[in-house]
Amino acid sequence: MALLEVNNLRTSFFTQAGEVRAVNDVSFSLDRGKVLGIVGESGSGKSVTAYSIMQILTHPGRIVGGSVKFDGQELVGASKEEMRKIRGKKISIIFQDPMTSLNPVYTIGNQMREAIMLHTKRNKKQATERALELLRMVNVNEPEKRLKQYPHELSGGMRQRVMIAMAIACEPDILIADEPTTALDVTIQAQILEVMQNLQKELGLAIIMITHDLGVIAQLCDEVIVMYAGKICERGTADDIFYQPLHEYTKGLLASIPGADDDDKPLVPIAGTPVDLLNLPQGCFFAPRCKNAMKICLRKYPQMCQFTETHHSSCWMNIKEAADEGLVTLTEGEESANE
């Protein structure tokens, strides 16, 4: 059994304009000590997936279907009491903007001690010791001085380290990081990524890394999920996704970013604009922008298929190719895929 199992998760926001299906039938699992990347453009449902796992959705959002199991325990519909034992202790989350989770009027020391004493049986002195130890683990220099400082006195990179330190205070099994380095400069990002890599190795922490940066994914992740319009289009190891992409959207993403090689091949953009979740197309959600869309793509959503032990994709192109190779047989309605 995997540490975390997400099955057919659906989360919607019930807005005046209608139901926004932010997470639409998402399934994946995460093993202990692994790093899973979730990549996708803005609005694709990455954060909402994370908030759904943590059960921290706010009105008008709610989980409308599916299941999230941590170590076998169902979290969807779990009581407040049950979630209190999970959040921070088993699964922690950090955000892009650490200021949203830090209180500006208390010192770092105050907030760290508070968090430590809330979750563990430590007195004030022991909590201070632990806070210092945690700050050292995330490579904060002059930790004693930091404890006396207020959040606004720290740089963005320093604040993000403090957040990571607080997130791992109770030695959770999973750290969810929602774009933790997006607002940071690249040399500071490198520091934070290094800290996360070390924690994963030293503490056996499993990490869910949410980002729109394929570079960060390549750097850090064992497995990758590519999301589009609330759905997973492709899932596999980092090598699967970068070297053998199956889904047309993934291929489009990879062709549209510049690489580091000398011979600059021209970028091939993805045409059009991201879908409007209030007006989802009938078939494949990517079809209006897909240069290889076929008739069937406009009619029927391609189901998620497994192509190798690790590699899954939901794209008619793959299904058609598999059929051409005689690996699967198409049903009658699907025969017209070629047209």
Next chain:
Amino acid sequence: MNNNNDILLEVKNLKKYFPISTGAFQTKQLKAVDDVSFTIRRGETLGLVGESGCGKTTVGRTILNLYTPTDGEIIFDGKQIKTKKDLQEYRTHATMVFQDPYSSLDPRMTVADIIGEPLDVHKLYKNKEERAARIRELMGYVGLNSEHASRYPHEFSGGQRQRIGIARALAVNPSFIVCDEPVSALDVSIQAQVINMFKDLQKQLGLTYLFIAHDLLVVKHISDRIAVMYLGKLVELADANEIYRNPMHPYSQSLLSAVPIPDPDTARKNQRIVLEGDIPSPLNAPSGCPFRTRCPRATEQCAQSMPPLTDRGDGHFVACHLV
């Protein structure tokens, strides 16, 4: 090697200081740009990179005189920009595209009026028909449908808004455009559309760009040469491929090694040079070389004097005592 006629813009010893109040009756100079010199050739793209707060935007705005320079010379097309009249003329040759496609467009103006405003300001048409035709032409350049002319900015996506901003920058028929992080706010799938458009327009209209961005792979893709800034100073300037293959300044070396490459094999092999510490505040910039507080190779000499930016061969400029 360079005939002067090749050079469109020359910036000499440019400085821009902002007075910052540090208490009652006390002010300190924040040296956002401190003694920066470079040239841009006709038709080239010079990329400008560096971490936030290092002075990139200030360089861009000061060379367009959107900020009055504290000191230094700006020579455009062989002519120093000095008087008000020079400036007026200069403004029809040099324009800017801004980072934020959301806040840089007036929400109460239609697309036609946003794009037409520079035409009005510089009186670049004889009659209404000519104005409308020019607006249609500009919208065509950036791939906007002319039916969109009467719509308002909020009706457009980020990528489309950035196109509106670019059409507006093109209105005066400039030869030089400062592009300040023009794709940073856009999703990757949209970024490529806009980057390709910049390249196409450059070919079509013979434009010269100063292209500011913090995504180093984007900058490398679009630039002929790249300049690296740190705390208000230029520390390295070279041909784009050369600087990637052979960065010489210790800051450029760590900056480039920190870029996450979208390729797992490279990522596994890549030896990152992870810098310690944060960028100092420009209000308390270190003496001598600005990088010395984070530089793994700093010596005593580095605290004493700022190394000059000098050519180390083939136009590869570096400012470091040890290189």
